Amino acid sequence: MSFAAIALEEKQRVLAELGEVKRLLSSRGLFAGTSGNLSIRVGDFVPESFDFAITASGKDKSLSTPEDFLFVDQDGKPSEATALKPSAETLIHCEIYKLTGCGAIFHVHTVMNNVISELFWDRKSIPVDGVELIKAFQIWEEEAHIEIPIVSNFAHIPSIVPEVTDRLDPRIPGIVLRKHGIYAWGANAFEAKRHLEAFEFLFEYAYRWEMLQQNRRS
Numbered sequence: 001m002s003f004a005a006i007a008l009e010e011k012q013r014v015l016a017e018l019g020e021v022k023r024l025l026s027s028r029g030l031f032a033g034t035s036g037n038l039s040i041r042v043g044d045f046v047p048e049s050f051d052f053a054i055t056a057s058g059k060d061k062s063l064s065t066p067e068d069f070l071f072v073d074q075d076g077k078p079s080e081a082t083a084l085k086p087s088a089e090t091l092i093h094c095e096i097y098k099l100t101g102c103g104a105i106f107h108v109h110t111v112m113n114n115v116i117s118e119l120f121w122d123r124k125s126i127p128v129d130g131v132e133l134i135k136a137f138q139i140w141e142e143e144a145h146i147e148i149p150i151v152s153n154f155a156h157i158p159s160i161v162p163e164v165t166d167r168l169d170p171r172i173p174g175i176v177l178r179k180h181g182i183y184a185w186g187a188n189a190f191e192a193k194r195h196l197e198a199f200e201f202l203f204e205y206a207y208r209w210e211m212l213q214q215n216r217r218s
């Protein structure tokens with residue numbers, strides 16, 4: 001489906017939803033120093049051809065302005081003429097949409113997601129055992145064990161993409177960039193937000209549990 005063929009109401013709905021999520025996450029202090037980016041897909045999904053609304057690059061994400069978002073295509077190119085620049089990390093969003101067909105992707109930097117990525121960097125994943133909130137990912141096994149992938153954080157964003165392709169686990173709706181932040185996604189904004197919240201909870205649990213065990217050993 002071409003971008004022009006997508007109903008105006010659908011585009012407006014997506015922009016309004018993105019604005020709401022941005023306000024809510026901002027009220028929780030999740031966009032420190034202009035960090036973070038958010039996107040929601042619009043229209044039908046075909047891996048070779050889709051569009052999504054994404055935050056413009058470098059903006060103060062605690063403010064709401066008419067220049068907060070723009071639409072881009074599957075390659076991260078603006079879907080229509082605009083003076084706005086898409087997020088510097090748009091190519092990571094493109095890759096996650098292509099691999100998963102999801103409907104929304106939220107990226108935030110938190111001290112906890114940075115610390116945990118370094119704590120478990122040698123392992124290249126964050127292990128979590130049997131915590132109830134794993135069910136937020138629709139993983140219902142008793143005492144489920146999950147590993148949340150961690151990938152390198154290169155300054156050159158296109159170099160991060162192949163690692164995302166390689167490491168993305170279809171069971172786990174998130175991936176952590178080393179000492180950078182998390183990308184969490186879902187079928188829609190509601191799911192992506194639920195996943196983001198669950199990841200941050202699990203990171204704090206994993207960090208505290210690891211510290212407790214290290215204290216016991218010493």
Ligand SMILES: CSC[C@@H](O)[C@@H](O)C(=O)COP(=O)(O)O
Nearest residue numbers: 034035036037057058059087088
């Ligand atoms: C200013 S620090 C954060 C950026 O380097 C980046 O990681 C980020 O999350 C926001 O970039 P943006 O281009 O605004 O989407």
Ligand SMILES: [Zn+2]
Nearest residue numbers: 035036180181
């Ligand atoms: Zn970032």
